[in-house]
Amino acid sequence: MNEEQLSVEKLLTEPDYDSEGFVDYIYDGHTYKLWYGRIGSSNAIPALVLHGGPGGNHHNLVAFQALADERPVIFYDQLGCGKSDRPDNSSLWTAERxxxxxxxxxxxxxxxxxxxxxxxxxxxxxxxxxxxxxxGILSISLHSPILSFPYYINHIAPILKQGLSGLNGKAGQVIDDYELRGVGTKNDYDEACLELMKGHVTNTWPLPEAMKKLIAARNPAIHDMMIASDSELNVLGNLKTVNVTSQLSTLNIPVLMTCGSDDVCTPAYTKWQSGFANNAQYYIIQGSAHMTPVDKPLELLGLQRAFLKEVENVSNE
Structure with a gap:
């Protein structure tokens, strides 16, 4: 194993946190515990990392621990996810909450x-x-962004479905038949979803430990409420109408956007989203799918590190 492979393997290993614990979150009269882990103890400006899902956890983003040589890096698990409290209350699983x-x-x-x-x-x-x-927010970095679910549903997902070649070119139709019409076999559906995952979600097989931990610790009840499909090419849950592109336009801070060349959040989609930012940098990471922190962590971290330094250099002028 060469030096680069060794460094990637270390990047994708859960950090030894300098501090970790829980913060109280009070909502609708209830107090919940949200887990956080901080690596790095300098007085530099910290970075707060927000994981995907919904219903996921921080495990597939641990590559960002590399930034801790310059600043504290804080991971946290969202409510219902990972090490945070997991209340059995479906009314909590909304974007606004x-x-x-x-x-x-x-x-x-x-x-x-x-x-x-x-x-x-x-x-x-x-x-x-x-x-x-x-x-207090100095910058926002949006990796494999999905800011408008309606645009994704209507303009991006259909192209991804058409691009699936499995099942005699009918993998996209198999996904729609199973998810939208309740017809077809589970075996065919699983085969179509696996093609999608290997082609557009993660190019790294066999799955590294970070991805295995993500899968093991995810909360499917949240995903079912907010997405309501395994493929995620049909968003049937309560995220289907969520669109924060207009909110992005109100932010007058530097924005970094990246995506993988094979991302489900495609380069064309990411570029379209970058147009709503007032001050955006946009990069495509070649040879990566959606999980750029797993597929190409060194490339992603290089872009992230340079962006944060640039933002802070400008703010100090």
Whole structure:
């Protein structure tokens, strides 16, 4: 194993946190515990990392621990996810309620100035939160962003379905038949979803430990409520009407957008979304699918590190 492979393997291993614990989140008269882990103890401006899903957890984003040589990096598991409390209350699984909870992390960890980093659904969360709570946020990094679910459903998912070649070119139709019309076999559906996953979700097989931990610790009840399909090419849950592109337009802070060349959040979709930002940088990471922090962590981290340095250099002028 060469030096680069060794460094990638280490990047995708759960960090030894300098501190971890829980912050209280009070909502609708109830107090919940949200888990966080902080790596890095310097006084530099920290980065808060928001994971995807919905119903996922921080495990597939642990590559961002590499930034801790320059600043504290804070991971947290959203309510119902990972190590945080998992209440059995489906009314909690809405975008607006999640936008609200990030304040508890910000305030509980006393973040006065910080950078936001989101991946996938975490980009929706980052923009939705920041639009209502912009104070102290120096930049937002949106990796494999999905900011308009209606646009994704109507303009991106159909292209992805058409591009699936399996099952004699009918894999996309198999997914629609199974998810929208309740017909077809589970075996064919699973085969079509696996083709999608290997082609557009992660190019890294066999799955690394970070992805295995993500899968093991996810909360399917949240995903079912908010997405309501395994393929995610048909968004049938309560995210189907969520669109935060107008909120992004209100933010006058630097924005970094990246995606993989084979991403379900395609380069064309990501470029379209970047047009709503007032100050955006946009990059495609070649040879990666949706899970850029797993497929191409070194390339992603290089872009992330340079962006944060540039933002702070400008703000100090």
């Amino acid at each position: 999640y936008f609200d909870e990030v304040k508890a992390i910000r305030d509980g960890l006393n973040l006065k100035k910080y950078h936001l980093i989101g991946h996938s659904w975490g980009t929706t969360l980052a923009v939705g939160f920041a639009a209502k709570n912009p104070a």
